[in-house]
Amino acid sequence: MIKLTDQDYKDGQVLLFDKPLEWTSFQLVNKVRWLIRKNLNIKKIKVGHAGTLDPLATGLMIICTGKFTKRISEFMGQEKEYTGTIVLGATTPSYDLESEVDKTFPTEHITEEAIYAFAKAYQGKIQQRPPIFSALKKDGKRLYEFARAGEEVEIPKREIHISSFEITRISMPEVDFKVRCSKGTYIRSLAYDFGLGLESGAHLTELRRTKIGDFSVDTAQTIEGFEASFGYS
Numbered sequence: 001m002i003k004l005t006d007q008d009y010k011d012g013q014v015l016l017f018d019k020p021l022e023w024t025s026f027q028l029v030n031k032v033r034w035l036i037r038k039n040l041n042i043k044k045i046k047v048g049h050a051g052t053l054d055p056l057a058t059g060l061m062i063i064c065t066g067k068f069t070k071r072i073s074e075f076m077g078q079e080k081e082y083t084g085t086i087v088l089g090a091t092t093p094s095y096d097l098e099s100e101v102d103k104t105f106p107t108e109h110i111t112e113e114a115i116y117a118f119a120k121a122y123q124g125k126i127q128q129r130p131p132i133f134s135a136l137k138k139d140g141k142r143l144y145e146f147a148r149a150g151e152e153v154e155i156p157k158r159e160i161h162i163s164s165f166e167i168t169r170i171s172m173p174e175v176d177f178k179v180r181c182s183k184g185t186y187i188r189s190l191a192y193d194f195g196l197g198l199e200s201g202a203h204l205t206e207l208r209r210t211k212i213g214d215f216s217v218d219t220a221q222t223i224e225g226f227e228a229s230f231g232y233s
Contacts, residue, residue, distance in 0.1 A: 017062075028223060062215060081178065085175070086202050086203070089107040090105065107173055110172070115170060115198065128193070163180040178210075
């Protein structure tokens, strides 16, 4: 591995990371910034990410340093690919495992044909409602602030684009999938809509981002590997 200098990081680097489970995106960015500053004696350097991942998601994150932080919006606008697991028959307020199951629904009527048909129909331009447990703002407040305060709030739908939605495994009540989608897509909302479309309920139990544009998680490094590049064991 080529050892980068302080000037390399200041001039700009695009670093690919495989975000660990339960880490926030900001924790990963802060750890990368701290390692660069500490080991190269840099007092100040810009470090930013090109799109967050929820703590319960793993996978590809693009982190830019120095002058390349100006390219963040370019990377954020690129198509993304995710794999994951949806569990049918139950919903949670957060649409994933961040919160407990609040409602259960029958699943006996759901056939494999219906699952494949929904996935086929859920492509192209879609009107999607973001989850209330999200960082989007309404009236100056983050939506999750309303949610944690138990307040109801109207969340308008917005247009997204699903390039492909592939079902990769069915083992009721679990359904594995791979999806390619535009910026602004909430996979948690996709899981919730999946349940509605099958006249049941659903929530997301596993999520991994595998691609952003032409960048793949297969070529990403771990934070442990990045730390080791500075001589840590």
